[in-house]
Amino acid sequence: MDDEDGYFGEAVAATYDESSADMFEPGIVNPAVDFLEELAAGGRALELGVGTGRIALPLARRGVPVHGIDLSRAMVARLRAKPGGDAIGVTIGDFATAKVDGTFSVAYLVFNTIMNLTTQDAQVECFRNVAAHLEPGGCFVIEVGVPELRRLPPGQNVVPFHTSATRWAFDVYDTATQAMSSNYVEVVDGRGSYRSIPFRYVWPAELDLMARIAGLRLRERWAGWAREPFTGESDRHVSVWEKPAD
Template sequence: MTDDDGYFGERVAVDYDTSSAEMFEPALVDATVDVLAELAGAGRALELGIGTGRIALPLARRGVPVHGIDLSRAMLARLRAKPGGDAIGVTVGDFSTAKAEGTYSVVYLLFNTIMNLTTQDEQVACFRNAAAHLAPGGCFVVEVMVPELRKLPAGQTVVPFHTSATRWAFDIYDVATQATSSNYVEVVDGRGEYRSIPFRYVWPSELDLMARLAGLRPRERWEGWTREPFTSDSDRHVSIWEKPVA
């Protein structure tokens, strides 16, 4: 992953909550926290890529002790500035390799954040890191999109997702490497600005194999946090793998 001066530094952190406002909708946050609190039980939760605390803070308010790992000090500063943020333990580092003290009942990685790891090796390392933090019987939860390529006409690899008079945004896919990028063009005071953020898209079956390599076994897969069935038409999924007790 990139360092704090890169893709998730101050430029992104300053308006992250506003630009991702749909992910802060109370119904979505409550449904997410319901699942995570149930999985945590009387234990602790570890969030990989804790960011500004969208889920960690309401989960902590439910009485679940939460620790987070994140590389971006700018994002963590926003977490700390929120009510209750100073009570959340944080480890600064790459969540695919950084270690937090102790074990956890649930480790979770939300909102496509697994795709911030831009190589397969890094994604496999993330699963192994999550498994190493789990107590026996604990669960690793990943929320991520299903790649949109399956719905595109043959040969199309550019997917627009925002257009306005001053701002355009589109994803570019490379099917040979599973590399993708989100690209933003914005006109401010007559001047154009361009920004590109790299990702690596990943299929559900590939995640299952990563889990197996980490010693985890499948437990649940839903389309969303209200436990809708995952089908061939689903454009996202919430997947849960369990660490065997013995």
């Protein structure tokens, strides 16, 4: 794996769309695109962690100009190879600090990608970076899971999320630091492989405070893209913070 690509180098990029195939289903993608198109309101959109274009491409097909930021050249190469991929501008870099020309009506981070920033400082800097790119009245949208700590009995720090005869996947939590990792074990032709990706889980209230530090304010929070009510039982949230128009 190319170090410049972080944890999403060629080995991951080559099979990313297939391994995440359920997230590419129209029933998953279309509500997110509907939501973001509405917030863009005819303006430009900035996707942090644009990847292979799961959201950027259909949003661009709606007529929304999209620019992406991503650290992984391998993932962006997959985006470029798709129909319409060449029309999406991409800045290679860390989305917590990378700068893009112009301003945007909406910026967004989907599919838990805020957690790829593995320190609180980096997550705060991400909010500040987004605020600097938003036009007055613009919005920052994050889709991220609620930490599943309720599934951890005393003395346990592992939550499995996939088990089969040839593949096992599990999250490991450190509740003292909010560090976590997603771990994958796979057996192919009798040979095993192991991959681990670090994350930092983050709470909704913590994100709200990060937004306030960056000069943004919470506008709305939902349990999903169809604006389902967010409750104590929700396993994820779609939150929108707004840059004051004044």
